[in-house]
Amino acid sequence: MGFAAAVVLVVVMAVMPEMAVAAVYKVGDAAGWTIIGGVDYKQWAATKTFQLGDVIVFEYNPQFHNVMRVTHGMYKSCNVSRPIETHTSGNDSITIESRGHHFFLCGVPGHCQAGQKVDINVQRLTSTAAAPQPSALASPSVPIAHTPAAPAPKAAAPRLAAGFVLLLLAFSVVAIGVPALA
Numbered sequence: 270m271g272f273a274a275a276v277v278l279v280v281v282m283a284v285m286p287e288m289a290v291a292a293v294y295k296v297g298d299a300a301g302w303t304i305i306g307g308v309d310y311k312q313w314a315a316t317k318t319f320q321l322g323d324v325i326v327f328e329y330n331p332q333f334h335n336v337m338r339v340t341h342g343m344y345k346s347c348n349v350s351r352p353i354e355t356h357t358s359g360n361d362s363i364t365i366e367s368r369g370h371h372f373f374l375c376g377v378p379g380h381c382q383a384g385q386k387v388d389i390n391v392q393r394l395t396s397t398a399a400a401p402q403p404s405a406l407a408s409p410s411v412p413i414a415h416t417p418a419a420p421a422p423k424a425a426a427p428r429l430a431a432g433f434v435l436l437l438l439a440f441s442v443v444a445i446g447v448p449a450l451a
């Protein structure tokens with residue numbers, strides 16, 4: 270029972286950062302996707318914290334604009350010759366499904382140069398959400414599993430022993446850790 274609780278806790282903590290509710294962001298807010306009014310899309314994006322699963326909406330008159338997803342190099346130089354993907358509906362919803370930068374620009378000549386470009390950046394995880402290690406606080410008595418430097422040909426037995434020590438360690442962590450957390 271204690272073990273089950275610990276497993277649930279660890280799983281929940283590992284999954285939690287991904288469970289944030291997806292948000293919908295309209296690029297440029299009320300102004301939409303345009304070259305009119307000098308919308309600063311860099312500034313617009315800087316005020317957002319984009320997450321995986323968020324939906325980015327480009328709203329514009331398709332007679333005058335479009336949306337191209339491009340590489341970083343193309344984004345910087347406003348190169349529209351080989352977009353990764355092109356959207357032209359005038360109301361394009363794009364779900365962000367990967368971390369890192371997603372570069373978009375308008376492929377109509379001159380528009381990117383006029384500032385119609387946006388970089389949607391979903392932060393990469395700098396540190397994995399590691400569960401706290403109760404053993405580190407609770408028990409210096411648990412010996413560290415020091416794997417013997419086994420000679421290569423006869424690796425099977427020491428590896429088994431190391432596995433057993435790890436298992437013991439895991440059980441002691443659960444035994445010590447769960448009451449401390451409860």
Ligand SMILES: [Cu+2]
Pocket residue numbers: 303304333334335375376377380385
């Ligand atoms: Cu445009």
